[in-house]
Amino acid sequence: MVERIRVIIADDHPLYREGVRGSLLALAGCEVVAECANADDAVKAVREHLPDIILLDISMPGGGIDAARRIAAIRPAVRIVMLTSSEKESDVMDALDVGARGYIVKGIGGEELATVIKSVQEGGLYVSPGLATQMLIDNKDNIKAEKPDLFSLLTEREEQILMQVAQGKNNKEIALSLALSENNVKRYLSNIMRKLGVRNRVEAALIASDYYATG
Numbered sequence: 001m002v003e004r005i006r007v008i009i010a011d012d013h014p015l016y017r018e019g020v021r022g023s024l025l026a027l028a029g030c031e032v033v034a035e036c037a038n039a040d041d042a043v044k045a046v047r048e049h050l051p052d053i054i055l056l057d058i059s060m061p062g063g064g065i066d067a068a069r070r071i072a073a074i075r076p077a078v079r080i081v082m083l084t085s086s087e088k089e090s091d092v093m094d095a096l097d098v099g100a101r102g103y104i105v106k107g108i109g110g111e112e113l114a115t116v117i118k119s120v121q122e123g124g125l126y127v128s129p130g131l132a133t134q135m136l137i138d139n140k141d142n143i144k145a146e147k148p149d150l151f152s153l154l155t156e157r158e159e160q161i162l163m164q165v166a167q168g169k170n171n172k173e174i175a176l177s178l179a180l181s182e183n184n185v186k187r188y189l190s191n192i193m194r195k196l197g198v199r200n201r202v203e204a205a206l207i208a209s210d211y212y213a214t215g
Contacts, residue, residue: 004031008049010042010067011057011083016106020055020083023110030086030114039067045166046071053117056100058084058091065094071100078119083113092127096200102126123170125201131199153195161188164207 007030009017017035024030031077034045039062046054052070081102082095092103096183104113105128109178116126154162157178164174171185178185189201198204 005029005052005053005117006031006033006049008032008036008042008045008051008054009033010036010039010045010054010060010064012060014038020110020113024114024117027111027114028196038062039064039070042067043070043074046075050075052121053077053079053081054158055081055083058082058086058095065091066096068095068100069098081117081120081126083108092202093199096202102199104128111114112119123172124168125170127202155190158188158192158195161185162192162204162208165189165192165205 007024007062008060009020009032010015011020014037017037021032021035024032033049033051036042036045038060040064042054042056042060042073045051056064056067060067064082064084068082071078073078076099079102080095081104082091082100083104083106084091085106089103095103102116102125104116104126108116108128120126160178161174164177169177170190171182174180175182175185180188193200193204196207198207
């Protein structure tokens with residue numbers, strides 16, 4: 001039998017939690033193991049239930065970003081997904097910087113939410129498309145300025161990996177396609193981000209996507 005993905009919902013609005021829980025329970029593959037309304041309780045729930053995924057609201061009491069930072073420190077295997085109404089680019093970047101693997105704007109449908117959760121559980125990274133597009137537009141001038149020297153900074157192997165990141169592949173998929181271990185892929189990605197001067201995988205993917213789209 002396929003194991004269900006164990007999920008914690010952390011949001012200070014009971015009706016919203018109820019809606020998310022109902023959507024996930026109506027779809028195969030997810031199990032809600034706990035609900036909480038503030039950052040401290042979210043951290044406690046992670047310690048107690050050891051979920052696969054936790055959905056965190058940024059604006060709940062105690063702060064979702066702080067909760068994500070604490071959870072990443074004590075249980076790095078737990079995938080953190082922000083499910084929030086904030087569309088501020090700074091919030092997206094702060095969330096990714098502290099270890100979030102997904103950033104979803106509230107209003108997403110239940111079936112799509114379950115699909116994102118499954119993708120993140122399998123090692124993927126997700127940012128709501130509208131936000132990702134806006135981030136690309138906001139950083140367009142910087143990307144254009146960096147483009148001439150972009151690949152001169154990278155080794156051939158790093159360029160191969162960056163191309164696959166731009167295609168949306170996760171570490172496991174990249175490792176399989178290039179006959180590498182996942183740890184080696186992670187090391188290459190760290191070097192790529194350092195050389196490009198970006199803070200996380202999303203920024204690297206945005207730069208690479210624009211490069212390949214416009215040549």
